[in-house]
Amino acid sequence: MTIDTAGASPLFPEGRVKRYRRAGLWTEETLGDALRSAARKYAGQTALVTVNGRWSYAELDDLTESFAAGILAQTSLRPGDRVMFQLGNEAETVVAYYGCIKAGLIPVCTLPQHGEREISHLARHTDARGHLVQADFRNRNLVGMAADLRRSVHVLDTLIVTRGPAPAGALAYTSILEAGRREDARSRLADISVDADGLAVLQLSGGTTGLPKVAPRLHEEYLYNSRVWAQALELTDESVLLHPLPLMHNAGTVAAMQPTHLAGGTFVIGPGAETGPLLELIARERVTVVPVVPPAVAIRILEDERARHTGLSSIRRFVLGGQRPSEDLIERLDSELGIRALQMFGMAEGMFLYTPPDAPESARLATVGTRISPDDEIRVLEVGGEQEVPDGTLGELACRGPYTINGYYRAPQHNAASFTSDGFYRTGDLVTRHVLDGRDYYAIDGRIKDVINRGAEKIHAEEVEDLLVRHPEVSNAALVAMPDPILGERICAYLVLVDNAAQPTVESVGRFLLEQGLAKFKLPERVEVLEAFPLSNVGKVSKKDLRADIERKIEEESVGP
Template identity: 70%
Template sequence: MTGEVGLPSPPFPHDRAERYVREQLWKREPLGDVIRLALARRPGHLALVTTEVRWTHRELDERSTAFAAGLLAMTTLRPGDRMMFQLGNVAETVVAYYGVVKAGIIPVCTLPQHGAHEIGRLAEHTAARGHIVQADFRNRDLVELGTRLGEAVPILDTLIVARGAAPPGALSFDDILDAGSQPDARARLRSLEIDPDGIVAFQLSGGTTGLPKVAPRRHAEYAYNSQVWAEALELDENAVVLHPLPIMHNAGIAAALQPAHLVGGTFVLPSGADAGPMLELIARERVTTMPVVPPAVAIRILRHPAARTTDLTSLTRFVLGGQRPSADLLERLESELGIPTQQMFGMAEGMFLFTPPSSPEWVRRGTVGTPISPADEVRVLNVGFETEVPDGELGELACRGPYTIPGYHRAAAHNAAAFTTDGFYRTGDLVTRHVVDGRDFYSIDGRIKDVINRGAEKIHAEEVEELIARHPVVHGAALVAMPDPVLGERICAYVVPGVGAETLTLDAVNAFLLEQGLAKFKLPERLEIVDAFPLTNVGKVSKKALRADIEGKIEKENAPL
């Protein structure tokens, strides 16, 4: 198997890895084999529903196996190589993801919304050789982007185009499927040896600086993550799971797609998060479970005119995550729509918390719950130290366990600060532990990290600030979150202008950012021009003062006349 490039992704400590195997938490087989065996158990049962396809477990297994075999037959990609993903919520994404996993190729779980800036730097950081794009993704020419990046990033030498024509030098998704149906291609696939302790996927984290840190997920722990989450939600072969957000997010894969198929159930993939089509799918497919629904999506459902006339009685698990929902939202979903709600907290780095339905109401309303695995370990630390605070006091959430990464990929300096000396991941989230009947529950009370959570999409402030600061008439920039009743937070840019900045507008700043290759969902939604930034007592920009300033302005603007 190809070795890891540059500084390695830290492995799990030997003693912990042995314990997880001994306790039968980790299986000694690659994730691709786990998926293949799960799909083989109920071959005729419905596996995948989109607006375009209805495939059985057998059909999904066959297509993803063909894609795996075709990749090895038509490209020079081999197990351990990396592939950037820029596909939306379409059936080809599921086929490609399962296919690369079966082939031992590592998906880098980027999004179609990412721009050249993000894709190029992440490709270099992960040493990605492959890039798969969706030709008909809305309002974006991803084929042109892929072609341009292939010329700019020498190592990115394999471009695959789904749902459209492939330009010269690129490969067609359909041609790869055809090649993978040949007997010699299947034989080559069957002869593969894939290390179950190796990396199976690179997920992007909600890091604090620059581009997102890359979280290396490994075969055994990623399978366990989905398995124990399925057990927490009591999923079985009758489960019909719908996920409304981008499928290549960790939440889409580890909390929705894989759990549905590992239990023999059905996965429903809407093309987007519009409330109307989602309500139709819930009723038509008798959806039982919607994991990781951001409050913004829940609000859209609640407000949609058809919500009160749509049959939602099949829903038994409606799990809100991504950002903290209000108690009023939870109450209205239950009282007005009859939807039973739960909360959860998850991260690309691993740890999942959830509120069991049997929990007291105040726990379901006011906390994000308890760890899903008995092997999960949680500490609440004094900020900046490794000592724990007493129960009931605020501290930083730190965790480790059988599916929480022991370190980021090629980030030794960051790992030294992000993990304790005994391997607990410092999440940057401020929490309080509540002990109820001998069980620990955690409420999220803020965060240390400088990340804006816009409708469950994490925007790293420093990345955007650095790009704005490149503008020729900008002296400095600071990004902060401003409150929003639907998305939770939106992006406000404070800018200190330089000479010639008389015409500096939000549109001008955003046009410049797009030229720099930034993704549209990271663009500021409000611009505030200031002569200087407020500073802390140690001379740093006071984000706290800026957040208070924009909150005050919004409150004043919304005040009744």
């Protein structure tokens, strides 16, 4: 594994780089230049739609160029600097993201829901200097939090505020745009040189722990990831793609926004997962593609009576991802709404799997699909080893390819455990490979990692447990997933208390964790107290037994006395 000169990002081996370029997968083109080319080609067509407005390719390109020029003119940020993003699903997010890419700045794709603990940890880990926050994001004082972080994190020195006034010492998004429209600022932007084989984006891998896992995405491979996914979805300049989930997730950038704009289609931003606005947007804009829909969102659509009276016939691709859906859900979408759902698997580290429209029915119902690139390499390994298992046998999914990372950012300990000796990424997912009609399909059958998948948000148990044991009345803590028909999994905290401790509640535990700076979506939704934890045969907490316990309790509660 080769390391760049900054010691920060594992690079692809030279032999693979040459192979990907010879095959035309990597084009020595930056993501910014590819977006500029698309804007010229599709200038008059609609590029972006929100509930409040719409912009053509020419208009969006002008805004992003203005932001790129303005942020370099108005701040001390320079190409290569990192910028934290805490923005919601708004047009300003698209403009700022593309603007940073064009300016050679590197977005760190955090979420508005992340708390002070996560943001400060990641800012230090990435040496982020810039911080973009949304003033009117629901129920959160992101501007106040960002101002506090500027005082406590020495590297985080540049604050930019969208959709509201900027405090003293910060800059408003509108002033950045205004500065970027000046001729001298545009001229300086034209002189910026960005390396196609350099860092484009830093994406988070499912959550943060004591050692953050940040996926370094490079211009050439991230661009190819977007293009090959656009091909898999058969996106064209007539496609209208709706994305309702957080825009700064990897699913938002590389599985929705970038593929649409590179193909000349219309990108529709949903304000959230509320079914009413989504159904209105689908009908109003004649949406054709809805990728990476978590089963929880699909279930809400099914249960909303308005879906039966909304024109959904325009949808030709409806792709379920984020967590494993039931076959019943897929069949109900078809029979009740006329939506033929397909499945996919994706991750911030790269690899996408997808059930194409011509997949056998058994593959569509029971697998997350097959590779989307001919150069994707997939192995199913013995758990903990590097030996491949036979087809039809459960093992760990491992992958390598032209858009799968070759190592985490500044994380040698993670890399030692997460990659095989020849560079295959160990996903931690348990899969079974099935060969149908001569093509490999993969069924997800669980996880090795101690991660809870709550409605496609990944919560690392260790992170929350480490905070819970700081509570003065908690002796030990274990976080497990409990089954949920909507979100797939919810969070249950098992606690062992110190002597004479007060009985904890979900509310009291939640308040304590919020005070520790934990994001709200990671809070336990049930608390169970035990005198001691069950142990495995090697003396560790047996989470298998804890999961069985909570499943039994939920089942008994559903039956009643």
